[in-house]
Amino acid sequence: MDFYQGKVLRLDLSAGTATVEPLNMEWAEKYIGGKGLLLRYLWDEVPQGIDPWAPENPVILMTGPFAGTSVSTASRLVVGCKSPQTGILNDSYVGGSFAPEMKFAGYDAIIIVGESPEPVVVVIKDDVVEFVPAKPKYWGLTTSEIEAAMREDVDPNVKTLSIGPGGEKQILWACLSTDQYHKAGRGGHGALWGRKNLKAIAVRGTGTVTVGDAKAFLDDMYRIHSEYVLTEDNLWANEEGTPVLGQIMSDAGVIPTRNWSTGTFDQMEGINSDAFLKIRTKNRACYQCAIGCRQFHEVDGIAGEGPEYETIAICGANCGIGDIAALSRFNQECDELGLDTISSGAVVALAMDFTEQGIKDFGLRFGEVDSYVTAPRLIASGEGIGGDLALGARALAAKYGHPELAMEVKNMELPGYDPRGSFGMSLGYATSDRGGCHMRSYPIADEIVGGSLPPDTLEGKAMKIVWGNPAEGMIGENFSSIKFSGIWCDFWAITPDQIAQILKHAWKHEFTGDEVFQIGERVWNLGRLFNLREGVEPDDIPHKLYMEEGAHTTGASAGRAIGTETFKNALQEFYQIRGWDEHGVPSEAKLAEIGVDVRL
């Protein structure tokens, strides 16, 4: 079938074998690709109740049907597993050029199972798959080093997905890297690769992705680019990129500051968009993206892409760091070591808080640059304080008797939006299917950036979390589920109607916006079933984020509190809208209505 390659590559690391299987097209029709198809495969591939660290826990790389075509931004890859960090589903997305290269090599998906007896690199050149020993040459390399080595040793055009030293050490939030700065960042896929002794997958594809009548398709994509992609709604990402959010969030009392002790950062001017514009050197794009949001910077000899807003917030403001060079260095260290910046910044901020409060002296203090920039390397090596930091925020806070200071949901450290400044985020975090994440629903778009909904109430927000407001660029859970099945980038504010226009090319029949939404709802419910099957914690967030006593006393969101009852009522309202019972279990009627094909 056009757009799909119809092939899944299964890599058994224990046996050192590679086999090709047909892609399940019935599942593809129901779940499209990306997130949806990944979750459907995880449902079957993850043995129920498996220890996430066990060799049998697979890691699945899934593309979308439009990777390797002119559909803008749809080059993203999703990586999925049962997360060693959270124990529930983890779908983590990464741009760059790896997914299109996989498609050109002939595969829609790669399923990685087992555990290699020795560290290994898997080299894929179209239909030839080789298992290459990673020692002594590749094991231990940083992410830029392993990519350069693969270009040198395999093919100048090879695309590499790899772990750095953090993944080799199985740090809980180690990530996967590709094109150097692109990370499947969250949930510890890198840790699992480290456990599986998998250093890298390097792929070179010279094949074809068919789309039917290519000239007609090009004409329609030209129209879609002109009308929907290269518009003011999206070009902000090219012009300023996510650093633009820093000052907005600080002014709104939303940016987590000094381990979530306030929502406005007094040194924001050091790391806001104006500061980054001064050190900007160029602007790059992911494969097949017309927007191009990748901002390169250079300061004090540190050159490279990023940091993005979440890093600015959690590794900057949340650590009391207003020094752009120190922040850039920390970001670069995490990139090279293959560590997620959000979780890294969160545990460093927690350790700073412990030091400042006299609970435990980690030698880290808010705003102190010298110790701060060394922290990622200590985490990845386990030296000194690194062993403690690598516990993650929840276990670290528990170890020293202050669980209330850990800002995480389902053991995933929270990103850069304080719900006390944007109430909707409380529900977004609580109901996110992979734990503390801002990429499932983004009420910030309506409460802070767009400004059409008041940020200091939860009234009507449950509906927005479920359905979003795509016309104004706000994703909700159902819509992000279909958008990330495409896989379209969040930075294209695509609408259900536009998705329908593109899906039509693949499935050769018309879709309505409502049908697009329903696919998303189907995907979201499938994820919920997976989490219930594997055992998910109750949907909640750190209590100080909604308790009256937890209100900020300083900053732009001072004095605001959601209230415990209000939060709990809104959560029940959310379950009702979803057709779930009071414990968040989907009803049979709902599952039948939206066509979910599995049951608990």
Place this chain on the structure above:
Amino acid sequence: MPHVMISSKKCTGCHMCELACSAYHEGAYRPSVARLFSECNPTTGATKGHTCLQTGCAKCQQACPNDAILTREITVTVRGEFAGKEKVGDTVKGYVLIVDEAACTNCGECYDVCPTGVIHEHPDREVAFKCDLCDGQPQCISFCQNPHVLAVDLKVDKKDRDLAQV
């Protein structure tokens, strides 16, 4: 003569030009068989465009022992914007170098002399393939429409402008 150039400074490395090129010529997406390409280093972000300079270069034509590189008249009308539009105008007449597949023996002489590395053996047919400006509507330029980028550009050699009016 009209030819395509990629500004290495402006190119974001999105490869949309290669995708569109291959879809137009191959009937499916296959950028490994694109007639132009941008070389990108992901770590430094450095990019370098490789395109055919057509008659302004013509080394392939000179090297061909079989006269298989033909000069053909062409009228180029770009769909959409490009950086040099004001200078070049909406429509450019001129010449383009194309491969006469009946005459080409795949001897490889042209592959060795091409200074930009954009004439190769086709992986499915034993003949050379190269940029033909998409019969006058270059798809690479049409798919580089970000107003802040416009890296893929239509150029005309000044010294050749007289020739265009022959």
